[in-house]
Amino acid sequence: MELVEHLQGSTKVVKVTGRIDQTTTNAFQEMLAPWLDSCKAGDAPVVLDFSGVDYISSVGLRVLMLAAKQVKSQQGRIAIAALTPVVAEVFQISRFNMVFPVHPSVDAAVAALG
Amino acid sequence: MSDSVPLSQPRRFNADMAELTNLLADCRAACLMAGLGTQAMQRAELVLEEAFSNSVHHGYGGNSHLPVWLSHRILPDGLDLVYQDAAPPFDPLHEAALPTDQRPGGVGRVLMKTLPGEASYALLAGRNTLSFRFHQTC
Numbered sequence: 001m002e003l004v005e006h007l008q009g010s011t012k013v014v015k016v017t018g019r020i021d022q023t024t025t026n027a028f029q030e031m032l033a034p035w036l037d038s039c040k041a042g043d044a045p046v047v048l049d050f051s052g053v054d055y056i057s058s059v060g061l062r063v064l065m066l067a068a069k070q071v072k073s074q075q076g077r078i079a080i081a082a083l084t085p086v087v088a089e090v091f092q093i094s095r096f097n098m099v100f101p102v103h104p105s106v107d108a109a110v111a112a113l114g
Numbered sequence: 115m116s117d118s119v120p121l122s123q124p125r126r127f128n129a130d131m132a133e134l135t136n137l138l139a140d141c142r143a144a145c146l147m148a149g150l151g152t153q154a155m156q157r158a159e160l161v162l163e164e165a166f167s168n169s170v171h172h173g174y175g176g177n178s179h180l181p182v183w184l185s186h187r188i189l190p191d192g193l194d195l196v197y198q199d200a201a202p203p204f205d206p207l208h209e210a211a212l213p214t215d216q217r218p219g220g221v222g223r224v225l226m227k228t229l230p231g232e233a234s235y236a237l238l239a240g241r242n243t244l245s246f247r248f249h250q251t252c
Contacts (some may be wrong), residue, residue: 021134021163022131022134022163022167023131023134023135043227053154054152054189055159055160056165057157057160057163057222057225058164058221058222058225059167073152084151085153086156086157086160088223089157089229090160090229093224093225093228093229094221094224094225
């Protein structure tokens with residue numbers, strides 16, 4: 001599991017790489033926390049680039065659910081971009097795109113949040 | 115979901131989340147033997163992870179040395195996975211539905227029901243038995 005940030009304009013783009021399952025979800029949650037804490041009203045928006053995530057189970061969705069709630073309570077802006085096929089299918093089945101803004105590409109997410 | 119091809123001998127795993135890696139390794143090996151593509155293999159792993167998590171956390175009430183079993187059947191165009199536990203009878207596929215208030219609970223059961231080409235439940239010899247079919251093309 002790896003999270004690496006780069007700036008695209010004033011947006012923080014965090015590229016997530018790895019599987020998000022029962023064995024990695026705690027690490028993912030801990031690694032994601034600093035970006036969530038800093039995603040507040042008036043601060044830079046965050047895009048989670050999921051192009052390197054080919055697997056997410058319901059425990060991973062739970063982490064994202066909590067992330068969405070935290071950022072919403074802080075009036076921050078966050079989105080997910082570039083889902084791989086099976087992850088996109090999981091999001092669609094679970095209707096998770098109604099919980100978290102999802103965009104087809106990082107560029108589209110940055111444009112939407114900018 | 116029956117077929118003339120016999121099931122493999124069931125492999126036993128402890129109902130402990132630390133065993134998930136071994137369970138999924140068995141799943142991947144079966145998928146490779148059946149010629150499933152990457153996405154079908156990922157679906158199979160997801161379904162098994164959800165079933166196993168359900169057994170550990172809800173069926174048995176936490177990590178234990180109680181048993182779950184996995185067997186498989188290679189088909190001409192896919193793979194059957196048969197997953198069992200000996201927890202109190204419960205059909206996770208029955209009325210599996212997303213919660214209406216956007217809580218994450220219930221998502222795992224919906225994934226178990228939706229991701230495979232076919233999914234069914236039976237109580238066989240006291241074991242909760244989940245049968246999942248994955249097609250090479252799905």
